[in-house]
Amino acid sequence: MLAAMDTLTHAISGALLARLLHARTPTSGAQVTASNASPPLWTQVLTGTVAAAFPDIDSFTQFGGDVLYLTQHRGYTHALALVPLWGWLVAWLIAVGLRGRASWRSLYLSACGGIALHIAGDWITPFGTLLGLPFTDTRYGLGVMFIIDLSFTGLLLAGCALAAIWPTRRWPAALGLLATCGWVVLAWVGQQEALAIGQQRAAALGWRDAQVVAMPRPASPFNWTVAVSDGSRYELADLNTRRREPLQAGPDAHFITRFSAPYLPAGQATWRQASRWGDPGAANAAEVAAIARAAWEHPSFAFYRWFAEVPHLVDAGVRADGRCATFGDLRFGFPGREEAPFRYEICLREDGSASRYKRDGASRTPI
Structure with missing residues (x-):
């Protein structure tokens, strides 16, 4: 089910974070001991990759049925309070698999960092994340990023490529992670613009205390579906908050263009209706x-x-x-x-x- 940021993107982010966290073994006059020696970079990257993918192990709940999936996916494996426990488990399992080439303690920071980054990556999407378990079952979600964002993933991949070119430097990993954070900020800006458009629509309809929701859509941080509700009715529009002219997508257009074309400039967007309880104008x-x-x-x-x-x-x-x-x-x-x-x-x-x-x-x- 498409409900979360894809696991591959999570894994790439964990690899990049582990590269950033990796501490080189002291040299040039410093004595290397068992306590200050850092395991090889590849073991840290492996740990970050596995750890950042680990929380999605709860996707197996879908085999227990839809109710179990909806109520437990992004549940306990995504809980902030349990990050230290899951970090220890991942680090210990990898250390066992490495057969003594690294201790779980030396991998622990990368494991916890990868899991925490996974939780953050899911939090920015619309599905919602139970990060407050076991204390609350409230779903938290910033809701600024579409489920699969190729630009977001591409920025992470670019950071990994630069890190491979300069394997002894940390700045490529830092740059890749900062670039993805910047992309999230850009999406947040788009969300605020979409919410403002929704508030304007609510005012035009005369709906006081209306609920306005902006839902991220594919291909651009400025593509949104805006929903305005008075509690029983919805007004909906698919729009792009920055576009001034409609995007033309012919039969030979790139797939990104085809995905983005339905989102019209805000002034040209068509508002349609949906209902919580049915069409009030129907005979029945x-x-x-x-x-x-x-x-x-x-x-x-x-x-x-x-x-x-x-x-x-x-x-x-x-x-x-x-x-x-x-x-x-x-x-x-x-x-x-x-x-x-x-x-x-x-x-x-x-x-x-x-x-x-x-x-x-x-x-x-x-x-």
């Missing part, structure tokens, strides 16, 4: 709203109420197995994507019991 609006609200509030749907940040009703009606409603999260849909993931349906029976399904197009899979 009251029935649909009643089904949707009852389904949303049912105890067995608590997992999705906790997870979804921008929930909307996909459809609702009466089926053979009860009064059913399907909900999605607007964070995970964008132009060019046929259907967003993380859509779930709940059907209520007359006796108060319920059935839950994962929706993939017209198919329904029990969960």
